[in-house]
Amino acid sequence: xxxxxxxxxxxxxxxxxxxxxxxxxxxxxxxxxxxxxxxxxxxxxxxxxxxxxxxxxxxxxxxxxxxxxxxxxxxxxxxxxxxxxxxxxxxxxxxxxxxxxxxxxxxxxxxxxxxxxxxxxxxxxxxxxxxxxxxxxxxxxxxxxx
Amino acid sequence: xxxxxxxxxxxxxxxxxxxxxxxxxxxxxxxxxxxxxxxxxxxxxxxxxxxxxxxxxxxxxxxxxxxxxxxxxxxxxxxxxxxxxxxxxxxxxxxxxxxxxxxxxxxxxxxxxxxxxxxxxxxxxxxxxxxxxxxxxxxxxxxxxx
DNA sequence: GCGAAGTCGTGGGTGAGTCCAACGATTTTT
DNA sequence: AAAAATCGTTGGACTCACCCACGACTTCGC
Numbered sequence: 001x002x003x004x005x006x007x008x009x010x011x012x013x014x015x016x017x018x019x020x021x022x023x024x025x026x027x028x029x030x031x032x033x034x035x036x037x038x039x040x041x042x043x044x045x046x047x048x049x050x051x052x053x054x055x056x057x058x059x060x061x062x063x064x065x066x067x068x069x070x071x072x073x074x075x076x077x078x079x080x081x082x083x084x085x086x087x088x089x090x091x092x093x094x095x096x097x098x099x100x101x102x103x104x105x106x107x108x109x110x111x112x113x114x115x116x117x118x119x120x121x122x123x124x125x126x127x128x129x130x131x132x133x134x135x136x137x138x139x140x141x142x143x144x145x146x
Numbered sequence: 147x148x149x150x151x152x153x154x155x156x157x158x159x160x161x162x163x164x165x166x167x168x169x170x171x172x173x174x175x176x177x178x179x180x181x182x183x184x185x186x187x188x189x190x191x192x193x194x195x196x197x198x199x200x201x202x203x204x205x206x207x208x209x210x211x212x213x214x215x216x217x218x219x220x221x222x223x224x225x226x227x228x229x230x231x232x233x234x235x236x237x238x239x240x241x242x243x244x245x246x247x248x249x250x251x252x253x254x255x256x257x258x259x260x261x262x263x264x265x266x267x268x269x270x271x272x273x274x275x276x277x278x279x280x281x282x283x284x285x286x287x288x289x290x291x292x
Numbered sequence: 293g294c295g296a297a298g299t300c301g302t303g304g305g306t307g308a309g310t311c312c313a314a315c316g317a318t319t320t321t322t
Numbered sequence: 323a324a325a326a327a328t329c330g331t332t333g334g335a336c337t338c339a340c341c342c343a344c345g346a347c348t349t350c351g352c
Contacts, residue, residue: 008257009192013264013280014170019287021167024160040309043155050153057329066311071331093318093329111154118159124285133286134159136279139270141165203300212340217302239300239347299348304341311336321326 024121031113035106036080040065040073042110048083048099049107055094082106170267177259181252182226186211188260190219191253194229194245201240202231228252 009015025039032042040063047063048054054062060070074097077083082103088094099107122130155161171185178188186209193209194200200208206216220243223229228249234240245253268276 007192007196009189009260011280012174012260013268013276013283014167014174014260016280016283016287017163017167017170017267020283021160021163023286023288024163028160046153046155055329056331067330068312068332069310091319091329095330114155114158114160121163122159122286125282129282130159133279133282134157134162136271136275136282137159137162137166138157140169140268140279141162142169201300213301214303214341215339237300237348241301294352295350296352297348297350300346301344302346303344305343306341307339309336309338311334313332313334315330315332317329317331319326319328322324 020121024118027117027121028114031117032110035110035113037106037110040069041077042107042114044070044073045077045082045099045103045107045110048097049104053086053088053096053098055088055091056097057094059097077103166267170264173263173267174260177263178256181256181259183252183256186215186219187223188253188256190216191223191228191245191249191256194243195250195253199232199234199242199244201234201237202243203240205243223249 029039032038037045043063044059044065047059051059051062056070056074057067059065060067065073074083074085078085080102081100084098084100085095086098088096122133125133175185178184183191189209190205190211193205197205197208202216202220203213205211206213211219220229220231224231226248227246230244230246231241232244234242268279271279
């Protein structure tokens with residue numbers, strides 16, 4: 001009693017991509033939830049570490065997040081003492097966002113959790129296939145560094 | 147003038163998958179919009195063709211769509227004279243959904259549009275790489291035809 | 293026959309996620 | 323000094339997916 005005879009739409013890369021992305025998102029979200037974090041919290045926290053003291057606007061642009069939503073994420077992160085917002089003395093419009101020690105430690109745990117989730121996601125593939133797949137994915141996602 | 151040196155998160159398959167899926171979804175949605183269709187409309191229309199006269203509940207289960215949302219989609223499709231809902235004589239609880247000639251013609255055009263959008267999505271890849279990528283994707287998405 | 297239980301189609305409502313418009317405060321430009 | 327631009331923030335609109343409840347109908351048990 002197999003399912004429907006594989007409708008045409010489900011073999012389209014766009015459909016498969018959606019399914020695989022949903023699976024990956026669910027796995028990562030679940031892994032991060034164990035540390036009380038959500039997707040954007042992790043992304044923003046990671047970007048804060050990489051970009052040192054950074055203004056919110058630059059932060060939002062670099063991760064592709066709406067400034068509106070960034071406010072909420074930073075409020076949560078600051079409430080948890082993971083980041084600090086200090087007024088920039090050079091430009092008092094800006095809020096210089098920095099990472100706290102606690103934020104760095106939690107970020108490390110989250111990165112490990114995200115890495116494990118990705119391993120689960122790619123479990124059906126061999127090591128060589130994973131590299132291959134990631135390479136193809138980079139070219140398709142439009143996230144090349146050019 | 148490249149971006150930041152590729153923060154760690156953006157090289158994770160889950161992130162790339164999300165980006166690629168978003169790109170694919172946008173391309174397909176744009177292609178379908180030119181025919182006045184949206185994602186689920188296309189999916190449902192295709193499923194109706196494959197499953198012949200089918201009850202709405204079965205239809206919803208086979209495409210993984212909430213019955214509630216299916217009502218709206220079918221209303222739109224019926225308003226456009228693409229499908230017809232006829233009461234099933236054998237079980238008058240059911241609405242036997244069937245495809246009209248007009249629905250079949252539009253579906254063909256939508257499938258062509260979706261195929262073209264997928265070609266655009268996979269444009270950076272060679273033909274061999276596309277097959278390879280699709281194969282890997284099937285194993286990851288968990289949508290194997292078993 | 294006749295009522296209880298289950299299914300089908302439909303409506304309403306909730307919650308998360310994304311995006312756009314606008315405002316006060318502050319800086320830069322003219 | 324006046325005008326334009328930028329920053330952080332707030333509000334609201336919109337989509338999408340999920341769950342609950344109701345009437346209509348069929349099937350099962352008496």
